[in-house]
Amino acid sequence: MKKYRLFALGAICSAAAIVAACGGGDSDDDVAQPVDPVDPPVVIPADQPREVRTTWFGISNFHYQAGDFGFILDGEVVNSGRAPTPAAVTKVLGALSKKGSVDAFLVGHEHGDHALQIPEYAKQTGKPIYAPRAVCEDVVAYGNPASQCTSLKGGETFEFSPYVTVRVVRWLHSLSCGVSGNGSAGVETFGFLITARTPEKVVSIYASDSGAGGQELFIPRVVNKGTASEENYPSPFDNLMTAFKAAGIPNIDLWQGGPESRVVNQARIIVPAFGVKYFAPHHLGTRNTLVDGQSVGFSLEYGLHFPYLESEVPLLTAYLKSVGTTAFNPDNYFDAWSLTANGFTTVDNAEVKAVYGLPATGPGPGKQGPNPRAGQLECAGD
Structure with missing residues (x-):
């Protein structure tokens, strides 16, 4: 369904008196014009998460x-x-x-x-x-x-x-x-x-x-x-x-x-x-x-x-x-x-x-060693 909107013709003209008081006539400018539908703004609740x-x-x-x-x-x-x-x-x-x-x-x-x-x-x-x-x-x-x-x-x-x-x-x-x-x-x-x-x-x-x-x-x-x-x-x-x-x-x-x-x-x-x-x-x-x-x-x-x-x-x-x-x-x-x-x-x-005294990125502050289970994380036949 089309929606319609009245366009104002002057500050002193009310929507109800456009034709009678503002020189109404045959001009296309004086009539309601169809416009595309206007969707209402999406309201996102303040407490809804944007992320996990x-x-x-x-x-x-x-x-x-x-x-x-x-x-x-x-x-x-x-x-x-x-x-x-x-x-x-x-x-x-x-x-x-x-x-x-x-x-x-x-x-x-x-x-x-x-x-x-x-x-x-x-x-x-x-x-x-x-x-x-x-x-x-x-x-x-x-x-x-x-x-x-x-x-x-x-x-x-x-x-x-x-x-x-x-x-x-x-x-x-x-x-x-x-x-x-x-x-x-x-x-x-x-x-x-x-x-x-x-x-x-x-x-x-x-x-x-x-x-x-x-x-x-x-x-x-x-x-x-x-x-x-x-x-x-x-x-x-x-x-x-x-x-x-x-x-x-x-x-x-x-x-x-x-x-x-x-x-x-x-x-x-x-x-x-x-x-x-x-x-x-x-x-x-x-x-x-x-x-x-x-x-x-x-x-x-x-x-x-x-x-x-x-x-x-x-x-x-x-x-x-x-x-x-x-x-x-x-x-x-x-x-x-x-x-x-x-x-x-x-x-x-x-x-x-x-x-905890940890760096912003990367490992540390302690020195790293080898994984004690190196070689055991995948098995024969996996």
């Missing part, structure tokens, strides 16, 4: 900020001992607050290099935790209320804000070279499909903080096999596909895949099935390495003590390049990126890094 800012701070630790809502995956900041370290938790919360907020926590599995600090995070923030049952038990034993921690089963959907949704995917723990899965080995492990509705499109991240590949992704999962409490679940691949379809997205933009070995087997399945555009490896720095004859381990203040080298994962590197998936490999703790409708890009995070 994602920060890696060691192992499988990620902080996500989407608009006003921020949350952490795993968050281990010490990787030693048997009890949480309150001062280390306070420090990282203060650092992350310089670029966002911490309003919730996700935990992929119960191992100490992923979940040891979670009870202390719960205590210091009072924010909700979404984690495997064993982690929730630790949260409560530490003195936090049971209502603060939601035990995961897989298949849950959490609406973190009007724009941010997390879907829980029952996954599986990683397998070493020469080991095949049977669907029941390993601790309860979860991945998370994160979607954020920006003004231009829904952007998506799949974070899998552990995992095997190949045939294991297609084996149904069994918990407490052979006991009265046995529970049966679909395969990891089916679980991810269910979450993917429920999200209604055309592809997964970013896959934060791990852990530190055999990722190529996962990539050959996940990347084509879900149209992954970008890949970010993680789970680096957990094991000690020798630097000038001295053992150096995980320390955020030291910096990443060995580099991630594509030459140590030649099969993965070649495969990603062959399908056009771009890898974003971290150089140091607290590297940060921005996911928008226009892509995935590195962003400055110098202010946060400064809290």
Whole structure:
């Protein structure tokens, strides 16, 4: 339908009296003229995220900020001992607050290099935790209320804000070279499909903080096999596909895949099935390495003590390049990126890094040594 607009013929002529009072007649200038439709301006809510800012701070630790809502995956900041370290938790919360907020926590599995600090995070923030049952038990034993921690089963959907949704995917723990899965080995492990509705499109991240590949992704999962409490679940691949379809997205933009070995087997399945555009490896720095004859381990203040080298994962590197998936490999703790409708890009995070004495870009301040698992990141037959 055409829209019409009256053109003013003089400051003293009202729209209703144009013809009578302003010499109306036969001139085409005196009549309403058709114009093209005028679309109303698009109003973007102030709280709608324009991006998902994602920060890696060691192992499988990620902080996500989407608009006003921020949350952490795993968050281990010490990787030693048997009890949480309150001062280390306070420090990282203060650092992350310089670029966002911490309003919730996700935990992929119960191992100490992923979940040891979670009870202390719960205590210091009072924010909700979404984690495997064993982690929730630790949260409560530490003195936090049971209502603060939601035990995961897989298949849950959490609406973190009007724009941010997390879907829980029952996954599986990683397998070493020469080991095949049977669907029941390993601790309860979860991945998370994160979607954020920006003004231009829904952007998506799949974070899998552990995992095997190949045939294991297609084996149904069994918990407490052979006991009265046995529970049966679909395969990891089916679980991810269910979450993917429920999200209604055309592809997964970013896959934060791990852990530190055999990722190529996962990539050959996940990347084509879900149209992954970008890949970010993680789970680096957990094991000690020798630097000038001295053992150096995980320390955020030291910096990443060995580099991630594509030459140590030649099969993965070649495969990603062959399908056009771009890898974003971290150089140091607290590297940060921005996911928008226009892509995935590195962003400055110098202010946060400064809290730990890390350089604005690149590795350091500590000297790097070789990856202690060099030669083991891909196996014969992968």
